[in-house]
Amino acid sequence: MIDEQTVSRRNFLKTSALTSAVFSLGFYWPGSGKAAKIVNAAEANNFGVEMNSWVHIDKSGKVTIFDHRAEMGQGSYQAVPQIVAEELEVNLNEISVVFAQGDAKKYGNQVTGGSSTVRGSYKNLLKLSATAREMLIQAGATKWGVPKIECHAEAGHVIHKPSGKRMHYGELVEAASKLEAPKDVVLKKRADYKLIGKPLRRLDTPMKTNGTAVFGLDKMIPGMLYAAVERNPRLRGKVKSFDDSRTRLIPGVKNVFKVKMGVFNTYREGVAVVADSTWAAIQGKKALKVEWDDTGFEHLDSEEIYKRQAEALKTQEGLAFKKQGEPNEIIAKATKKIDVTYETPYQYHAAMEPLNCVAHYQEDKLEIWGPIQAPEWVQDYISKEMSISKEKVIVNMTFLGGGFGRKAFMDYPHEAAVISKEIKGPVQVVWTREDDATQGPFRPGITYRCEGVIKDGEIDAFKVKLAGQNNSHWRGGKKDVPNGSASEGFLKPYTDSIKNLAIMDIPFETPIPTMWWRSVYASTNGFAYESFLDELAHEAGKDPLDFRRAYLKEDRLQKLIDKIEEVSGWKSRKKGEGFGVAITECFSSTVAQVVKVSKLETGGVKVDKVWAVMDCGWYVNPDTIKAQIEGSVVMALGAATIHQVKFKDGMAVDNNFSTYQMPRIADIPPIDIHIMDNDADAGGVGEPGLPPFAPALTNAIFDLTGKRVRKLPFSLLGV
Template sequence: MKFSSAIPRRKFLKIAAMSGTCLALGYVSVFGEEPKIVNLDLENGNAESELNPFIYIDTDGKITLLNHRPEMGQGTFEAIPMIIAEELDVDIANINIMPSPADRGKYGDQMVVGSQSIRRNYELMRRVGASAKEMLIIAAAGKWNIAAEKCYAENAMVINRSTGAKLSYGDLVADARKLKAPDNPTLKQAKDFKIIGKSLPRRDIPAKLNGDAQFGIDIEVPGMLYASIERSPVLLGKLISFDDTKAKAVTGVKYVLKTQREVFGQVRVGLAVIADNYWAALQGRKMLEVKWDNGDLETWTTQKIKDDYIDASRKPAEVFEQKGDFDKTFNDAPVKIEASYETPYQTHAPMEPMNAIVSVKKDTCEFWGSTQNPNGMKDFLSKKYKVPQDSVKINYTLMGGAFGRRSLTDVVEEAADLSKQTGTPVKVIWTREDDLTQGPFRACSLNVCRGAINKDGNLVSLEHKVICQDIRNQSGNNSKPTDGIAGGINTEYAIPNLRINGVLRKFYIPVSYWRSVYHSTNCFAHESFIDELAYAAKKDPIDFRLSLLKNHKRYTGVLQKVAEKSNWYSPRETDTGKGVAIVERSGAFVAMVAEVKRLQGKIVPTKIIAAIDCGTPVNPDIIRAQTEGCIVMGLTSTYKSGLTIDKGKVVEQNFNTYKMLRIEESPAIEVHVIESSEQPEGAGEPGLPTVAPALTNAIFELTKKRIRALPFKLEEL
């Protein structure tokens, strides 16, 4: 399979036209109805329906897939073709893949968030492949003048069961494309899979290694200018005045212009230095003399926010879920446990800093860059500049990391505004310092937990209260949090008296989606507290969890797997501790055991063992890679980095203070993918939430010290 990180649709259509006859299929999605497979008009689309991804077969038998999901490292460029190739009965090497245009009408939702790409497209992509195969079989049967049932497909050929005669897919395209796509094609049984379930190598990796792959920051367009934007270090600071004399004296600087971006209802102002090269723009920016009015925002510190959260924890909370009578059973129980857990703001810190190129003209808009949200980009530009959707072109590339940050349109807003003002395409590039300090961030949180054990050693009541900012309610006067802030609190535990609630806080600091979102904070608190309850009940932490999950096969399966692979029930080696944690995220179930050792007087994480059940594993190696990435990111946020606020601004400016886990610091990582025939679920996020609680629970087993605030310092244990 060939890999292309950015091939325009126009070029694809030219290739199709040169190839002659072709078969192109996609699926129609009408709200409230089952999607249907349809024949596609490559040049004009289908004016009557909303279309999603489609495949193309030329007369040489080559197959091309227009993938509608941007690639940010999650592996959809390999996994989606695998699904189609399985049902189409072709060698995966015969499939080419190219990014589709950004078009919600044809391709549906194209945003890549929440580990959704495979779980939302698995059945549909199978049906696309199966429909094409059935049409090719019917075409072959027509040539042989026999019933379609007397033919079968294998390795891009249709074979006559009686005579053994063969026709290639390329030979059949001309006839097959005239047929109506079947509504309900027959899908393979899992036992017959030849591709799905195999750890095939990702075809995008070589291009990333040799430099052929293009990311947003690599793109250049004719006539474009570069912009670097100075903003208040105190978020929401107001621009009072500036002197740009020295900035404009820098060779190459063309303009100094005001601009702004909106983040969840909050407008943030900046001063852009625009030049004919990025270095000049950056040097000009350094020469600006700017005065900001930050008001009382400069009084805010991490400690002030913490004090606010503690005060808020005593206020009435919004109840998200409740069963039984928590108050009575808690008050009556002989053993009561209460604990609070703190997590900081975190930045996304992708290796590719935020960037965007936009060209705004009278009747058209065009974007080039890396984005998780092609449709959102198109919607914003169309609405903002009153340009029809079909006159807005989105050229999305590979992403050099995203983690939720690239789902927003704020950087595009800056580039578009500057393009409108200058009349030229403008490329905005954020510095690393911009990327780390300007937000939006993962929300910091305070989790207050209470639980009770009865005289028989059973957990009878639990309350988990979340105090934090709400991504979906950051501005305005509404004081009620949404239940999204409770993500990661395990409601599958068989606890007879349960209350989950939350208190909303609103600040000038913007928050947004960060890999696994609220699961990354709440799971730390919840699984740490479950561990504390296990010790209070004098029970083994895994056995305690299993006793609360007797009727949950998938949780039980991953717990038993990590118990086995970690030798959990064997006597501990000297100076060794182990901890466990579980979570469900994006439909996938994860159990994790962390191991720590005391080496030369220091506590060192030595091994992480994870088991993940995400349903049918389309490509187990991709799942393992995603889980490994989650673990590394989780370790970083657990004991390497976190954002602190002082005088209203973010203290950590670059990787010298916002530290990343280095490869030589990583513990051994072992990921076990559970065999399953269930519907595929997400894999890009589920491996992260359990890292912090598994590790801190392991540290407790070894040291008897409970860690309830992140990040902590290993050297201080």
């Protein structure tokens, strides 16, 4: 992707709608809940709407597509063109990909989160590409004066089968641009796919290895200055005063002033240092002396947070997310029950690319460039905060060096916009690793109380209460409503097959900001629910996988269980080997994992191997899926056994990778990945591979040692 396309694209789109130089095809959303219509540039003009441009073919035959979602390593930059190339009948390496600007009217939902890029758009993209192909075939047939049925498309050409005559797409764009898009097209059967379902090499890999890929930190515009911000380490605190005398002595420092950015429904205050280089801005920031006003809110330690959660689980019933049958009565009367607590930590997103953003505020508009997961949210938020028309807030997406949910937030673009307005010019704001690690928002730490009763080898009662911060409360959600993600990660068939069941949410708040993290609540829920199911299976005297099979009666799940049982050698495991299993679901995909562990001679255990089976329905590229599952396992391993965010006096303690350590290559076991094939709708891929790892690991440790691990993180050398 060439950065200059951000500018040239505007003239390109403007002229393409008025000439026949380009065949453009896209969607038009009539509104009022009506389905999207496929239109060409001329039809869009007739409708009186701005052209929604997804696919363009120029007279040279070059195909340009606009990727409506961010690319942060999850594979959008590969998946979207791979889908388009399949039905359009063009070679994948001949497609040019450009990131679309933020524009919900054109592209619909552009939030890259919830593993939704493919599952939310693949049907539209297939239909759009097939429609473009059929219009080009019709244009060719008309030029030759032959029936359309005698023509087909292949490798960017329309071919007349009887005569062997051919024309490349570029020769047909003028004629195709004048045709009305057909209402119905026939899509390929999966068996006929040439590209989809194949492990094709990613289009962005060469750019990311040769340095031509433009990330947020690479973005430069004329006249741009650089800013670093000393932010209050406690979110709700304010700037009482600051001394910038030493800062202004740093060569290159231009300005120093107080700044505040929106963080959900509150603000974070700080002092911005603007300079002619990032280095000068950071050095100036280090020289600042700031006095903070941190009165009016609690400054909590980690120990106090978890103490309060544990107390709440003992004394409060909470809000009912799901309740059926009589679990409370059965548990109260039971002579023998399981009553255990699981604890999960706060986590930092730890993306390799720290937060950054370029903003240029002008009198009539604001333009932003950066690693942004949610352009429309940025537009909505900033337009309200800065009283600018939403249409005048232009958001340009760059490549992201990892996101995991953190870059689907509005605080850092808002801060850059405020600084740009103050200095009356363009600015790039760069967060240091220490800023990124300590400011949050974080994944919330949650404590779970799980109670259950086994009768005649089956679950008679199942009850879970969770106490942890609800992310929706930071966004103004109702506090008398249970967390809508209280069962995320827990397979719905369990709720269908367990008659006496309760899932309760205890409202819990602290001043510490929280938000979504890769797989959101499934990453914490999965540990509690799947660990507890393992304990129930042990109490029932049942094989853990057979125990789950009995409650997961759907055919797709039975096949998934068959597959994980087969590939892991579950039924042939030997004495002295620890095997653990977990099955979780999120974002319409289900993943089963088996972890094998063994004892170390020096004490503790090591992870020998991980088997993973994913059912994500319709999928694009198996290599992308495998990469996402591998990355999820690595991230889950770190969160389970190595790192956590700790708080002291209301502030995050660990500020860099020296203390918030990541897994090393030597820590990563072999990961054997399998993908289920079926005709179901597409599910997510980027996040569902994370939740089952931690419970599968701790269940394996129990199988090997007889010890239950109920608190994360833990040391593998300490069990």
